[in-house]
Amino acid sequence: MQIREAAAEDWPRIWPFWHRIVAAGETYTWDRDTSEEAARSLWMNPAKQVYVVEDETGAIVASAFVTPNYGGPAAGIANAGFMVDPDLAGRGIGRALAGHVVEAARGAGYRGMVFNAVVETNPAVKLWLSLGFEILGTVPEAFDHPRHGRVGLHVMYRAL
Amino acid sequence: MQIREAAAEDWPRIWPFWHRIVAAGETYTWDRDTSEEAARSLWMNPAKQVYVVEDETGAIVASAFVTPNYGGPAAGIANAGFMVDPDLAGRGIGRALAGHVVEAARGAGYRGMVFNAVVETNPAVKLWLSLGFEILGTVPEAFDHPRHGRVGLHVMYRAL
Numbered sequence: 489m490q491i492r493e494a495a496a497e498d499w500p501r502i503w504p505f506w507h508r509i510v511a512a513g514e515t516y517t518w519d520r521d522t523s524e525e526a527a528r529s530l531w532m533n534p535a536k537q538v539y540v541v542e543d544e545t546g547a548i549v550a551s552a553f554v555t556p557n558y559g560g561p562a563a564g565i566a567n568a569g570f571m572v573d574p575d576l577a578g579r580g581i582g583r584a585l586a587g588h589v590v591e592a593a594r595g596a597g598y599r600g601m602v603f604n605a606v607v608e609t610n611p612a613v614k615l616w617l618s619l620g621f622e623i624l625g626t627v628p629e630a631f632d633h634p635r636h637g638r639v640g641l642h643v644m645y646r647a648l
Numbered sequence: 649m650q651i652r653e654a655a656a657e658d659w660p661r662i663w664p665f666w667h668r669i670v671a672a673g674e675t676y677t678w679d680r681d682t683s684e685e686a687a688r689s690l691w692m693n694p695a696k697q698v699y700v701v702e703d704e705t706g707a708i709v710a711s712a713f714v715t716p717n718y719g720g721p722a723a724g725i726a727n728a729g730f731m732v733d734p735d736l737a738g739r740g741i742g743r744a745l746a747g748h749v750v751e752a753a754r755g756a757g758y759r760g761m762v763f764n765a766v767v768e769t770n771p772a773v774k775l776w777l778s779l780g781f782e783i784l785g786t787v788p789e790a791f792d793h794p795r796h797g798r799v800g801l802h803v804m805y806r807a808l
Contacts, residue, residue: 510720513720513721516720517718517719517720517721517722517723518719518720519719519720520720520721522720558677558765558790558791558801559677559678559679560670560673560676560677560678560679560680560682561673561677561680561791561792561793561794562677562765562790562791562792562801563677564790564792565787565790599789600787600788600789600790602787602790604764605718605722623785624784624785624786624787624803625783625784625785625803625805626784627725627760627762627784627803627805628760628805628807629759629760630718630722630724630725630760630762631718631721631722632721632722632724633721634721641718641722643784643785643787643803645785645787645788647788
């Protein structure tokens with residue numbers, strides 16, 4: 489498993505699991521039918537530092553980004569997003585990528601990292617807690633989950 | 649005092665207090681030197697419902713917007729932003745505009761409203777609390793305030 493910065497030409501190999509995750513509508517606050525073009529603009533945005541994980545065969549199995557969560561006087565706080573190919577869940581890929589991204593954000597000078605909208609039923613909540621993130625608060629019933637109904641969105645934070 | 653939807657041609661009369669408020673760097677997480685063009689794109693964005701307050705002389709003394717705070721499965725939660733001409737603080741303009749905007753958001757079908765980044769030293773925190781918003785949590789030391797140093801950013805919420 490190798491984690492490296494993404495290049496523009498990686499996108500077609502990110503899109504299949506990106507699309508599958510967003511279309512499932514369980515973890516991201518983006519339109520479930522987001523087009524490939526719109527998805528590329530969101531994820532491969534020049535304001536974002538984007539990473540990918542390659543497995544031993546060279547397949548891209550996960551991606552993440554880091555970007556300022558706010559502008560101006562609060563630009564020292566990072567935001568990040570993570571997607572792991574759902575077929576490869578439970579193998580520690582997300583944990584490895586998260587560790588890499590947290591270190592990269594610290595190295596880039598960010599003082600803290602915020603996730604603005606973590607669906608409270610997302611199994612990744614446990615991962616974030618184990619990595620030192622805390623739940624600052626929860627927007628109640630903010631997310632229409634296809635199986636669980638209306639669930640909350642956590643705001644999560646850790647200092648870097 | 650009249651509150652109405654903004655038209656594109658209102659912008660040049662919003663910009664003077666918009667610029668003054670953002671340049672002061674005490675309340676908004678936008679670059680203090682945001683250009684007029686960038687400011688217009690941010691504030692008069694087609695995704696936003698924008699309002700202005702006119703005083704008895706027809707001068708524009710405040711503006712606000714409502715927009716979805718998230719997309720996709722969480723699009724039922726609104727975000728809003730408010731600016732009142734600092735020369736006219738303390739006259740109830742912000743309170744009247746906030747009441748109008750909360751009603752408009754409810755009328756548009758939003759179930760709740762979130763402010764993602766309320767600077768904890770902003771006097772408006774009291775106004776939001778008095779209008780039924782609660783502080784869900786605070787991102788510590790996230791905002792470099794020109795007089796108070798690093799202060800927190802509240803995430804505030806109310807159901808609609």
